[in-house]
Amino acid sequence: MNGTAGTDTDVIVVGAGPTGLLLAGDLASAGLSVTVVERRPHGISNLTRAFGVHARTLELLDARDLADELVKTGTRLTRLRLFRRLTLDLSRLRSRFPFLLITPQYEVERLLERRAVAAGVDFRYGAELRALHQDADTVTAEVGAADGTGTTLRARYLVGADGHRSAVRRALGLPFPGRSVIRSIVLADVRLAEAPDELIAAAGSGDTFAFVAPFGDGWYRVMGWDRHRQVDDGEPVDLDEVREIARRTLGSDLGMHDARWLSRFHSEERQVPAYRTGRVFLAGDAAHVHSPAGGQGLNTGLQDAANLSWKLTSVLRGEASDPEDLLDSYHRERHPVGATVLRSSGTLVRLAMARGPLQRTVRALGAGFINAVRPAAARAMGQITGIGIAYGAGHGAHRLMGRRAPDLELTEGRLYELLRRGEFVLVAPQGAAPQGPHTPVPGRVLRASWANRDRQDTLLVRPDGYIAWATD
Template sequence: MHAPANEVPVDVLVVGGGPVGMTVAGDLAAYGRSVTVLEKWPRINPSSRAFATMARTLEILDSRGRADDLLATGSTATRVSLFRRARLDLGHLRSHYPYVLVTPQTNVDQALGRYALEAGADIRRGVEAVGLTQDANGVRVTARPKGDPDPARQQTFRARYVVACDGAHSTVRSLLDLPFPGRAVLSSVVLADVRLTDSPVREGLLLSNTPHVFGFLAAYGREDAGGQWFRSMTWDRGHQVEDSVPVGDDEIVAVLNQAMGRDVGVAEIGWHSRFHSEERQVPRYRVGRVLLAGDAAHIHSPVGGQGMNTGIQDAANLSWKLDAVLGGADDAVLDTYHAERHPIGRRALRRSGLLMRAVTLRSAPARVLRDRIAPLLLSFPRTRDRIAGSLAGTELRYRRPRGAHPLVGTRATEVPLAEGRLTEVQRRPGWVLVTGQNDPQARTGPDGIRRVHRTDAGPCLLVRPDGYIAWAGPEGDGTWVSTWERWAGPARIERIR
């Protein structure tokens, strides 16, 4: 490729400046990589749809020093009320965050935007990608001010890798002509911020429905004399219209009251939006030197609150692998991103789809069966905790190699450490070697590997930068080095021998 005169070289170009893109950008900048973010909108979208930040995502934010500030912007809930008597209890999660945080996505966007900026990422708002070509050595992206057709205003970037985090209508996915198989599954869903004076729920999340409508309420504002603010989601089987049809206040009030079976006292309606829901996933998360994450890779029903959370967890899995390959690790390390995250995305799609279909059941016998079975299943602690952990992301695991220790692929977040929580230790990015209480070696290992001590009798652990266990074994077993070498590459491993 012939380089244009104004071409900007960069290690990684991130297209899309939402929470997924900002996580990737912040992580790579924290590792010392040059990273530029192109975000076509000039400012953070004030009408983003997500409002639930799950426990695993809070752990990721905590390992970047962002959880506490975000928690101050919303309210937490330990219970999710489903159907009639079904209650999902999140209070038993194996996490420092045994709840869901209810806060508008704009607050998550702001927290991660500050993270990326403070880490040193170059963030360019109001700039859209319009062209992309790649070869064996890198990717060239043409960009311009959003909506500006003047060729003189275009600029090119030459990146070693590109990460597409540009949402459900991904420009990068379109430029690569990638398939996005799936289908629309739910139309004319309405999101709104509503202030209620007589809500059936003061804390937690409530989902209620009839054969014809459903309503969802999540409390995120403080209660005062004028009522309490909620994020609401409503749907009316008898009012299926295009996304462009304006949402009337009367529509929100009527559907919400009908779903809840009472007048909930809508005192004020703020932001609102109508949208449709689709289930889609790209076949491959990696195409040469371009990788896709978040909604650019997978979209699904908003029921279950999985979208933003799955995307941020995509980013946490990908960023350290990009850093490793940029530092000399085998390029095949990047293939593990697809291998690990594609099944998780598929599972999130299916899980949210099943929940959405259960909510919108029309058949009376099916609804009766659902209302009997769901409370029964959730009454068993083991079933309850599996469902809650799957929803929260705390019980998800990656496949371990054959013959590896059973802990490989699970998260190490809850291992008790003398040095504090693992997420606190990982605020300095990198690998962590967890050793026994009596290990005499230095707490800071060679080449930046942090050595910490567990306070229980568990095995030694090699923990990846995303908090998952790469190796487990007995005290004094040095085979962790070969595991680390497979991920980090011989160029780095030479410095620790």
């Protein structure tokens, strides 16, 4: 499908990381024309820090028929232990995926890219955004190749999913306020002579912290930090440095050997003030960056994409009753989530770095409270895993509106299987023929019935798995 009159494509997505790939695949699966611009040549690995996929993200991948395949690539972690004191029992999550999946980011990208290619996305690898302009109807992107040649693409909308150094954000002239949180974090992918006592080993001494997690194929991801070795990101990392941090923090280097990747980076907390500027949107690390604590970065970006994709689809199909308000709702819903992730991940990393007696006492008391008080533990798990994320429904709204819909059992199958069609799902009692509420996208509603005959309520579930409307 070609772009609408006067354009080359419906949507330009800048960036072929997980956020851009999920968004592009959604749009193309809905019959829209999508062009992805990626500065890396095709086949060049996108080496990154991400390795954990949380429950809510797995649910969204399930709604795209990708979750079960991804789960086979990694290791399931059902207990998340922090600071040697705080334990979160993920098996308590009311989800089809009550665990943290440890798998490298390239496995996520592999599945999302395959889906996008099958849906007909046009990939432009080795191409970099040089400038963009927009008017009332279109966005024009000037794209350059490594050999100095260039081209111009015109689209109805453009999405910047091009990481924390986003060319799209710079072209818009948007600030990226925030600060550096922690410097000189080292990463290594290694083999171990001895496995840690726990599936994930994590500890901090105040002067150091270390983290070891398995990929499930004999390789382990190690992360470490030493307060007394604060150097620039470009300073080389050798395996001896990683071993020393592990010995000082965990009591053993676990016989690390055969490092296939070593890297050093710093962590920042930043968030762009506006996720939408006219016909241009920002998602993922282009919109927000934060510490790796809690493993929420990859997950937050994928959830951005799932929120935005159905809204763009509805507007481009001409189905939205109020297109501008629907597109504005992307910022209204996702910006607060990004801000919350910045706060929570920042709190975790500061607690991990706690040095003085008072700071350590506060950390111990907080961990003890969460361990002892089940609602506090549930709230912490909901935040970290994404299961607890909800969008404000406004004054007088039903208590379920804006909340995540669990994987409901319906006569037609599981809810998240039905969501694979990219439409609203109206769930009603068996035998009822309800007239659903006015939806933002009239006509894109599947009707389904509760498998449980005793249920008499009605729910309208959005394409991204959140409840749009409900009755008691």
